[in-house]
Amino acid sequence: MGLYAMTGGATGIGAALKEQLLAAGHEVISVDIKEGDVIADLSTAEGREAAIAGIRERAPEGLEGFIACAGLPPVARPLSLIAQVNYFAVVATVEGVKDLVAMRRGTVLIVASNSAPMISREDPFVEACLAGDEAAACAHVETRDGQTAYGGSKRAITAWMRRNVVPYARAGVRMNAVAPGITQTPLSDQVMADDELGPAIQEFGKMVPWGGTAQPAQIANVMRFLLSEESDFVCGSVFFVDGGSDAMLRSDEF
Numbered sequence: 001m002g003l004y005a006m007t008g009g010a011t012g013i014g015a016a017l018k019e020q021l022l023a024a025g026h027e028v029i030s031v032d033i034k035e036g037d038v039i040a041d042l043s044t045a046e047g048r049e050a051a052i053a054g055i056r057e058r059a060p061e062g063l064e065g066f067i068a069c070a071g072l073p074p075v076a077r078p079l080s081l082i083a084q085v086n087y088f089a090v091v092a093t094v095e096g097v098k099d100l101v102a103m104r105r106g107t108v109l110i111v112a113s114n115s116a117p118m119i120s121r122e123d124p125f126v127e128a129c130l131a132g133d134e135a136a137a138c139a140h141v142e143t144r145d146g147q148t149a150y151g152g153s154k155r156a157i158t159a160w161m162r163r164n165v166v167p168y169a170r171a172g173v174r175m176n177a178v179a180p181g182i183t184q185t186p187l188s189d190q191v192m193a194d195d196e197l198g199p200a201i202q203e204f205g206k207m208v209p210w211g212g213t214a215q216p217a218q219i220a221n222v223m224r225f226l227l228s229e230e231s232d233f234v235c236g237s238v239f240f241v242d243g244g245s246d247a248m249l250r251s252d253e254f
């Protein structure tokens, strides 16, 4: 059985994955701002350091996997929090535990979103994230709206994953991303309750080709597969788990 570390294990998709991994007999180190083995605010440099130190202390002999799941919704304010938690904290924590994962030839799994392809790679916020300039990205994102801030953060982290697949694989780390569609969690509850975004998201939910919205366990099922040895040749993939929404919007892109 394996040892996994994850961020965002307190609620939603992360909590569902944690429950499934524990049920399968694995051990899980959970990092979250709310509750978990390591309490850390990943929006700050100190919180990221505490998260990495907490994981390293509990896994001196390495990890089978690290899952970067913590994230904030488009309605989070200030918008700079979206850049900090959804992009810069992911890069910092993945890099901070990379050697632990390499020790066991393990897996990094990033939770992106099917909203990522809706934002251009050339978007200035995406560019600032990928340049590693947190101050510039945070300043720029304050000029944007919640949807492009959120989609941009997910576009950037997906591109970062793809750009780093080769060096990570050569170092002994298999890296992938999962791109969920609308999933019933506290995060999507906040979006649904928003006067501006709520009605649009509810309309979009009605258009999902396979119908409806996902339960967290449906996303976690695929994540558990991507973490398992059964997927041990899957490397660099962006795995859409969205009821066909991405294929509906971008039929010719893959």
Ligand code: NAD
Pocket (backbone or CB within 6 Å): 007, 008, 009, 010, 011, 012, 013, 014, 031, 032, 033, 034, 040, 041, 042, 043, 069, 070, 071, 072, 073, 085, 111, 112, 113, 114, 179, 180, 181, 182, 183, 184, 185, 186, 187, 188
């Ligand atoms: P959620 O709100 O239930 O879970 C997010 C978790 O991140 C929570 O446990 C929260 O405490 C933690 N977190 C937030 N800010 C933090 C911080 N500063 N420091 C440490 N932990 C922090 O929502 P969810 O829907 O389960 O989201 C999980 C991931 O899935 C996110 O990355 C989200 O962007 C992504 N996602 C969700 C949906 C959806 O519709 N729910 C769709 C696509 C992608």
